[in-house]
Amino acid sequence: MTLVAGVDSSTQSCKVVIRDAETGALVRQGRAAHPDGTEVDPAAWWTALQEALARAGGLDGVEAMSVGAQQHGMVCLDESGAVVRDALLWNDTRSAGAARDLVEELGGPLRWAEAVGSVPVASFTVTKLRWLAEHEPGNARRTARVCLPHDWLTWRLGGEFVTDRGDASGTGYWSPATGSYRTDILKAAFGAVPGLPRVLGPRDQAGELDVPRGGRGPVRLAPGTGDNMAAALGVGAVPGDVVVSLGTSGTAFAVADVPSADPSGAVAGFADATERFLPLVCTLNATRVLDAAARLLGVDLDRLGRLALEAPAGAGGLVCVPYLEGERTPNLPDATGSLHGLTLGTSTPAHLARAAVEGLLCHMADAFDALGLDPARVLLIGGGARSEAVRRIAPAIFGRPVVVPEPGEYVADGAARQAAWLLGGGAEPPVWERGGTERFEADATPDVRARYAEARDGR
Numbered sequence: 001m002t003l004v005a006g007v008d009s010s011t012q013s014c015k016v017v018i019r020d021a022e023t024g025a026l027v028r029q030g031r032a033a034h035p036d037g038t039e040v041d042p043a044a045w046w047t048a049l050q051e052a053l054a055r056a057g058g059l060d061g062v063e064a065m066s067v068g069a070q071q072h073g074m075v076c077l078d079e080s081g082a083v084v085r086d087a088l089l090w091n092d093t094r095s096a097g098a099a100r101d102l103v104e105e106l107g108g109p110l111r112w113a114e115a116v117g118s119v120p121v122a123s124f125t126v127t128k129l130r131w132l133a134e135h136e137p138g139n140a141r142r143t144a145r146v147c148l149p150h151d152w153l154t155w156r157l158g159g160e161f162v163t164d165r166g167d168a169s170g171t172g173y174w175s176p177a178t179g180s181y182r183t184d185i186l187k188a189a190f191g192a193v194p195g196l197p198r199v200l201g202p203r204d205q206a207g208e209l210d211v212p213r214g215g216r217g218p219v220r221l222a223p224g225t226g227d228n229m230a231a232a233l234g235v236g237a238v239p240g241d242v243v244v245s246l247g248t249s250g251t252a253f254a255v256a257d258v259p260s261a262d263p264s265g266a267v268a269g270f271a272d273a274t275e276r277f278l279p280l281v282c283t284l285n286a287t288r289v290l291d292a293a294a295r296l297l298g299v300d301l302d303r304l305g306r307l308a309l310e311a312p313a314g315a316g317g318l319v320c321v322p323y324l325e326g327e328r329t330p331n332l333p334d335a336t337g338s339l340h341g342l343t344l345g346t347s348t349p350a351h352l353a354r355a356a357v358e359g360l361l362c363h364m365a366d367a368f369d370a371l372g373l374d375p376a377r378v379l380l381i382g383g384g385a386r387s388e389a390v391r392r393i394a395p396a397i398f399g400r401p402v403v404v405p406e407p408g409e410y411v412a413d414g415a416a417r418q419a420a421w422l423l424g425g426g427a428e429p430p431v432w433e434r435g436g437t438e439r440f441e442a443d444a445t446p447d448v449r450a451r452y453a454e455a456r457d458g459r
């Protein structure tokens with residue numbers, strides 16, 4: 001059996017899956033935690049990757065490997081290839097002011113949407129580079145090359161300084177529409193143009209990993225990609241689907257045949273990991289809202305879910321606006337969360353649990369609406385989709401059925417599928433057998449969304 005390895009180096013952890021290249025059957029897997037915080041030494045990702053790989057039984061029998069990772073993170077390297085400072089992650093909001101300045105300097109949001117498909121907010125790499133130039137000029141001067149988390153891991157594994165269309169499209173200085181870097185934008189933002197990874201096509205090889213494997217040759221590396229692009233590949237999303245992913249970030253995205261450019265800034269016009277595009281809405285707050293509610297109540301996530309299902313729809317008027325980490329969509333980097341409608345009656349663990357789940361889902365329904373699509377299927381994935389309460393309440397809040405694929409590591413799976421594509425060649429990724437899906441339906445609760453909107457907008 002020929003095996004492939006897929007990696008998901010996400011915000012909270014690193015996951016590795018080893019799958020049969022031909023059928024996609026899961027053979028073994030492993031995971032390891034990442035440190036907390038919005039700036040992280042990339043060495044921690046490397047350590048977690050080694051641990052997760054070891055827990056997955058190593059690379060025995062693996063012929064190709066690919067890395068999917070959290071998007072946007074700024075990894076600066078000096079002339080020798082050493083990391084200049086801790087990476088600033090997608091959820092680090094210190095560059096919000098830099099984002100505002102850059103939008104104004106280029107002539108407004110429309111100019112950005114036309115130039116690179118997205119209007120930058122603090123998440124985008126270009127704004128982090130501007131922040132670095134302004135606040136740490138010594139580190140900016142030492143920066144000879146800049147790359148993203150998946151680029152850095154791929155480089156450490158195989159020695160080639162490369163990226164792919166999907167991840168490049170989250171920098172703010174690469175255009176999905178033209179398929180080229182906008183070094184003029186990078187120069188204007190950063191004051192210099194550091195070395196940038198070469199952008200590979202979806203089937204290109206990104207080097208080789210020389211590991212002792214009992215006389216077999218090196219492991220071939222696929223280009224890898226951003227985690228959302230990998231998730232789209234892993235779940236097998238096709239035009240007509242919207243995927244809602246509940247992880248550390250919340251995302252709603254679709255596979256499209258043409259690039260998008262939304263001047264409102266809500267929809268990021270990313271490229272995907274094939275030769276298509278991935279319009280995407282991203283929130284800073286998603287499953288950690290549930291983690292926070294569980295912590296507040298002193299219960300685990302399963303108990304939180306059961307409590308949420310004990311309370312009535314609408315939580316008796318208790319509404320949670322879940323901007324616990326500031327927010328990106330809407331662009332409110334300094335926002336905080338709030339609870340509305342506390343009464344003696346709603347001051348129970350069940351009401352609070354319900355308000356947290358509904359608040360998260362109303363927030364994600366706003367993200368879904370911002371995409372402006374009427375999809376044939378809404379797929380719910382990510383760690384949050386493991387929650388029974390989330391699965392049952394989601395169709396009521398979204399006002400449409402949701403389809404939940406078997407719980408799994410869809411980012412790592414997408415990376416593994418990309419690795420199998422590298423091995424097999426062919427115009428499209430290999431067709432893999434898929435696990436089952438479960439469809440959830442419920443009567444729509446528009447009044448819950450209306451009350452959420454009032455609280456959100458301070459009415």
Ligand SMILES: Nc1ncnc2c1ncn2[C@@H]1O[C@H](COP(=O)(O)OP(=O)(O)O)[C@@H](O)[C@H]1O
Nearest residue numbers: 010011012013247248287301382383384386387
């Ligand atoms: N049974 C569960 N119920 C609710 N949430 C869960 C459950 N299992 C995992 N999660 C959530 O999944 C989150 C991690 O999701 P994941 O998609 O792995 O995130 P990321 O890839 O961004 O690191 C955790 O924050 C946790 O809240």
Ligand SMILES: O=C(CO)[C@@H](O)[C@H](O)COP(=O)(O)O
Nearest residue numbers: 010011070071090247248249
């Ligand atoms: O910034 C974005 C998308 O634009 C995030 O989706 C990151 O890519 C982090 O992903 P997770 O760790 O939540 O999967």
